[in-house]
């Protein structure tokens with residue numbers, strides 16, 4: 001979940017509680033929850049939506065990311081694997097503006113230098129991130145969670161009672177269908193299974209129409225059936241969005257992957273199909289410690 005969305009969600013929950021207690025100001029009209037956005041087109045004419053070059057970051061002298069270079073094509077579904085401590089999360093932290101690198105270049109498309117922007121600005125530009133643990137608003141319904149995430153800019157006139165226009169309603173319906181929750185619109189998010197919560201959070205990101213989605217261990221803790229439905233979901237998203245998926249579950253990677261990038265000690269160790277990287281001696285060595 002993006003930082004600004006998290007903040008708006010917390011506000012909205014508070015307002016919902018105020019309404020239940022009969023305490024809203026101005027009938028809730030002052031309680032705008034719209035989020036400003038500055039999304040524009042990302043220039044992908046050079047064939048890359050994300051471009052990292054020679055990125056390094058150290059923590060207390062330890063190089064968690066070490067001259068990392070990587071790029072992703074528009075619409076690509078890239079899988080990132082690597083042993084614990086390889087730098088996968090830190091790389092996502094750098095892309096989303098949570099961590100500043102000591103050196104290197106990070107571009108979104110060919111013109112947006114991500115190192116010049118804050119974490120909320122990067123989210124608003126169309127880079128959505130999903131952390132490992134689902135962070136939906138458990139006391140709101142599935143519909144309310146999606147509505148909250150809708151990219152809209154209704155300013156001070158917005159209220160928790162605002163009506164979706166037909167385009168927005170269509171979008172909610174489309175996302176509900178995509179994330180397999182069309183039958184659960186009125187359910188409180190807190191009553192969903194772990195897998196359904198993960199899908200709802202992905203749906204919330206989709207409501208913001210991200211150009212690039214970063215997903216950290218999306219199938220951890222899922223049942224086999226949920227894992228295979230998540231694979232279907234990601235294959236549906238590919239092409240419409242660019243995806244970077246960090247995952248340890250190799251059977252899941254096998255189903256969704258085209259190119260797999262292996263990180264080790266903060267750099268790219270190998271890249272290719274899953275079969276190619278699994279047969280790479282250097283990869284076998286870092287995984288098995290041989």
Ligand SMILES: Nc1ncnc2c1ncn2[C@@H]1O[C@H](COP(=O)(O)OP(=O)(O)OP(=O)(O)O)[C@@H](O)[C@H]1O
Pocket residue numbers: 059060064082083084085086087088089090091
């Ligand atoms: N804020 C921090 N301060 C100090 N060290 C850190 C910090 N963040 C990450 N590290 C270290 O950087 C290295 C890379 O960590 P990171 O979490 O990015 O690895 P990872 O590949 O995501 O691992 P995992 O698969 O276990 O999640 C690790 O050695 C970690 O301990």
